[in-house]
Amino acid sequence: MDLHAIQTTLDQVAAPYVKALGLEVTAADPHRTTLRMPITPALVHGGGMLCGQSLLSAADTAMVVALSVAEGGFRPMTTVQLQTSFLRPIPGSTPEVTLVCHVLRKGKSLAFGEIEIFTPDGKLAAHATTTYAFI
Amino acid sequence: MDLHAIQTTLDQVAAPYVKALGLEVTAADPHRTTLRMPITPALVHGGGMLCGQSLLSAADTAMVVALSVAEGGFRPMTTVQLQTSFLRPIPGSTPEVTLVCHVLRKGKSLAFGEIEIFTPDGKLAAHATTTYAFI
Amino acid sequence: MDLHAIQTTLDQVAAPYVKALGLEVTAADPHRTTLRMPITPALVHGGGMLCGQSLLSAADTAMVVALSVAEGGFRPMTTVQLQTSFLRPIPGSTPEVTLVCHVLRKGKSLAFGEIEIFTPDGKLAAHATTTYAFI
Amino acid sequence: MDLHAIQTTLDQVAAPYVKALGLEVTAADPHRTTLRMPITPALVHGGGMLCGQSLLSAADTAMVVALSVAEGGFRPMTTVQLQTSFLRPIPGSTPEVTLVCHVLRKGKSLAFGEIEIFTPDGKLAAHATTTYAFI
Numbered sequence: 001m002d003l004h005a006i007q008t009t010l011d012q013v014a015a016p017y018v019k020a021l022g023l024e025v026t027a028a029d030p031h032r033t034t035l036r037m038p039i040t041p042a043l044v045h046g047g048g049m050l051c052g053q054s055l056l057s058a059a060d061t062a063m064v065v066a067l068s069v070a071e072g073g074f075r076p077m078t079t080v081q082l083q084t085s086f087l088r089p090i091p092g093s094t095p096e097v098t099l100v101c102h103v104l105r106k107g108k109s110l111a112f113g114e115i116e117i118f119t120p121d122g123k124l125a126a127h128a129t130t131t132y133a134f135i
Numbered sequence: 136m137d138l139h140a141i142q143t144t145l146d147q148v149a150a151p152y153v154k155a156l157g158l159e160v161t162a163a164d165p166h167r168t169t170l171r172m173p174i175t176p177a178l179v180h181g182g183g184m185l186c187g188q189s190l191l192s193a194a195d196t197a198m199v200v201a202l203s204v205a206e207g208g209f210r211p212m213t214t215v216q217l218q219t220s221f222l223r224p225i226p227g228s229t230p231e232v233t234l235v236c237h238v239l240r241k242g243k244s245l246a247f248g249e250i251e252i253f254t255p256d257g258k259l260a261a262h263a264t265t266t267y268a269f270i
Numbered sequence: 271m272d273l274h275a276i277q278t279t280l281d282q283v284a285a286p287y288v289k290a291l292g293l294e295v296t297a298a299d300p301h302r303t304t305l306r307m308p309i310t311p312a313l314v315h316g317g318g319m320l321c322g323q324s325l326l327s328a329a330d331t332a333m334v335v336a337l338s339v340a341e342g343g344f345r346p347m348t349t350v351q352l353q354t355s356f357l358r359p360i361p362g363s364t365p366e367v368t369l370v371c372h373v374l375r376k377g378k379s380l381a382f383g384e385i386e387i388f389t390p391d392g393k394l395a396a397h398a399t400t401t402y403a404f405i
Numbered sequence: 406m407d408l409h410a411i412q413t414t415l416d417q418v419a420a421p422y423v424k425a426l427g428l429e430v431t432a433a434d435p436h437r438t439t440l441r442m443p444i445t446p447a448l449v450h451g452g453g454m455l456c457g458q459s460l461l462s463a464a465d466t467a468m469v470v471a472l473s474v475a476e477g478g479f480r481p482m483t484t485v486q487l488q489t490s491f492l493r494p495i496p497g498s499t500p501e502v503t504l505v506c507h508v509l510r511k512g513k514s515l516a517f518g519e520i521e522i523f524t525p526d527g528k529l530a531a532h533a534t535t536t537y538a539f540i
Contacts, residue, residue, distance in 0.1 A: 015186035016177040017155065042151040051150035052214045053195050057188035079187045080380065081351060081401060083218040083488040085534055087510040087517050104532055105492040109379065110350065110403065112492050112532070124509055127517070129490055129534055131351055131401065133380065215515065216486060216536055218353040220399055222375040222382050239397055240357040244514065245485065245538065247357050247397070262374055262382070264355055264399055266486060266536065268515065285456035286447040287425065312421040321420035322484045323462035330458050349457045353488040 001069055003028060009074045010065055018061050021054060025065060026098075033066035035099045044092030052126075056084055058099055059115040059128040066101035067111055067132060080110070080131040088125045095120060109134055136204055138163060144209045145200055153196050156189060160200055161233075168201035170234040179227030187261075191219055193234055194250040194263040201236035202246055202267060215245070215266040223260045230255060244269055271339055273298060279344045280335055288331050291324060295335055296368075303336035305369040314362030322396075326354055328369055329385040329398040336371035337381055337402060350380070350401040358395045365390060379404055406474055408433060414479045415470055423466050426459060430470055431503075438471035440504045449497030457531075461489055463504055464520040464533040471506035472516055472537060485515070485536040493530045500525060514539055 001009075006025045020042070027034040035058070043054040060082050068074045090097065097117050104112040110133055117126040136144075141160045155177070162169040170193070178189040195217055203209045225232065232252050239247040245268055252261040271279075276295045290312070297304040305328070313324040330352055338344045360367065367387050374382040380403055387396040406414075411430045425447070432439040440463070448459040465487055473479045495502065502522050509517040515538055522531040 013181040015180040015188070018180070018186055018188050020152065020155070042155075045150040045153070046148040047211060051153055052217075053150070053153050053192035056191035056195060056217065060188050060191060076182060078224060079221050081218065081220040081353075082187075082191065083216065083351075083353060083534065085216040085509075085517055085536060086214050087512075089213060104490075104529055107492075112490055114532070127509055127519070127534060129488065129532060131490060216488075218399065218486075218488060220374075220382055220401060222377075239355075239394055242357075247355055249397070259374055262384070262399060264353065264397060266355060283451040285450040285458070288450070288456055288458050290422065290425070290447075312425075315420040315423070316418040317481065321423055322487075323420070323423050323465050326461035326465060326487065327458035330461060346452060348494060349491050351488065351490040352457075352461065353486065355486040356484050359483060 001072060006065060006069060009068060013074060014061065018057060021058055023058060023061055028069045030070045031103055033062065033069050033101045035062050035065065036096055037099065038096045039092060039094050048092050050090040050092055050094065052086055055117055055126050059084055059117065062099045062101040062115050063113045063130050063132060066103055066113060070103045070106055076135045077132045078135055080133050082128060082130045084126060084128040086126050088123060090119055090125050097125065136163065136207060141200060141204060144203060148209060149196065153192055156193055158193060158196060163204045165205045166238055168197065168204050168236045170197050170200065171231055172234065173231045174227060174229050183227050185225040185227055185229065187221055190252055190261050194219055194252065197234045197236040197250050198248045198265050198267060201238055201248060205238050205241055211270045212267045213270055215268050217263060217265040219261060219263040221261050223258060225254055225260050232260065271298065271342060276335060276339060279338060283344060284331065288327060291328055293328060293331055298339045300340045301373055303332065303339050303371045305332050305335065306366055307369065308366045309362060309364050318362050320360040320362055320364065322356055325387055325396050329354055329387065332369045332371040332385050333383045333400050333402060336373055336383060340373045340376055346405045347402045348405055350403050352398060352400040354396060354398040356396050358393060360389055360395050367395065406433065406477060411470060411474060414473060418479060419466065423462060426463055428463060428466060433474045435475045436508055438467065438474050438506045440467050440470065441501055442504065443501045444497060444499050453497050455495040455497055455499065457491055460522055460531050464489055464522065467504045467506040467520050468518045468535050468537060471508055471518060475508045475511055481540045482537045483540055485538050487533060487535045489531060489533040491531050493528060495524055495530050502530065
């Protein structure tokens with residue numbers, strides 16, 4: 001799958017609530033997919049920081065994209081669980097975050113992934129692990 | 136805090152991305168807070184199901200509300216981690232989900248919570264646990 | 271299954287490392303299984319507290335027992351993931367802890383559970399959620 | 406800290422239940438600590454596989470060691486949460502597993518880590534993330 005096809009699939013499958021994040025797939029190979037999420041005012045809470053909810057949404061979405069890349073196309077799947085740790089607050093003035101998603105294991109019925117979320121200075125701001133079931 | 140005050144705080148503090156969920160606080164006491172999330176087309180993905188991302192966002196937000204209730208007012212805090220399990224897919228035609236949030240432990244610097252997400256037929260559809268740090 | 275049959279199954283299936291915990295099944299019905307773990311000096315670390323590792327082991331084991339009860343007998347299964355939160359330290363002088371395990375959802379291939387760990391004063395000391403796959 | 410000092414600290418602080426795992430620290434620097442766990446019959450369950458409970462115990466312990474290395478000595482700390490995913494079953498005939506622990510973030514009061522568990526053929530068999538609080 002080329003980047004354009006992946007992005008098109010994401011835009012077709014995702015709910016409007018997810019598309020509102022403006023996620024852009026910037027690199028993809030079967031073991032590692034990278035997405036960019038611009039930080040817009042809609043994602044910033046009253047304390048002036050990027051809301052964690054946007055990172056949760058983005059992490060879950062990144063894994064769908066990474067698994068689609070690993071499968072060579074979109075395949076119906078469902079999130080079994082997602083665990084996210086928030087390591088550093090991200091100021092709302094930060095232009096964007098980068099999500100790097102690794103498929104840790106793709107079995108017959110279950111797949112496992114890891115998502116790292118970096119700020120532009122290269123610092124790890126959040127970290128997630130997830131399990132997906134193919135359906 | 137009465138329900139109106141809690142709802143006002145939520146509407147003031149939450150990012151627009153979170154307010155877009157339309158969460159409504161329907162009951163609150165120091166150990167248990169209940170919210171209602173209407174399922175709108177914006178939350179439904181291409182497969183016709185409620186997108187899990189909306190549940191992640193709602194679960195995280197529910198805990199902020201529950202802790203504010205337990206504290207008697209909003210207090211700055213940050214999510215340390217959130218673990219969510221998805222037990223059943225929720226059809227997009229379901230009118231709403233109910234989130235019941237329990238504060239499991241409120242310590243000096245850390246607080247722990249559990250969020251149960253039910254469909255209108257009373258079935259548990261998702262379950263989350265979370266850690267918050269007061270700042 | 272009566273309690274004796276459950277205990278016998280546990281003792282036959284568990285690794286010696288798990289049997290060393292001395293877990294005793296004290297109540298069981300399809301939705302809720304209760305176990306008792308005595309706190310012995312072998313489980314206490316240099317700081318005088320019950321080691322968290324024993325709670326992790328016990329929580330994982332409790333879910334195997336609870337699922338066996340729910341299935342009406344032992345069925346091969348594997349832990350997919352276990353998330354545990356430690357709410358309060360437990361002094362090594364505490365005589366025992368009680369584990370209450372709920373099967374949150376038992377599907378065709380996956381099962382979800384919750385384990386609460388209480389000290390004798392009724393306080394919640396640790397909380398776990400877990401996913402199992404039938405094999 | 407040299408490897409001998411680290412191992413001595415581990416042997417002094419850990420509960421007998423943890424020492425029974427026979428964990429050996431094989432490499433250590435502030436960002437990455439490696440341990441070896443021999444697979445003995447005591448860790449193998451009735452189905453002939455390494456029991457997951459031993460991996461949970463080892464993962465939690467690995468993070469204590471990694472943080473002690475990062476701090477330059479043992480410092481009192483407590484596990485806040487540990488999330489472990491089991492990617493592949495490990496046959497009981499496998500001679501050992503290797504745990505690689507990364508400190509993802511060491512803040513003033515909280516620290517975050519990731520533990521990868523490999524079989525001798527280099528395959529990732531389990532993956533954990535964890536939060537610790539300094540006390």
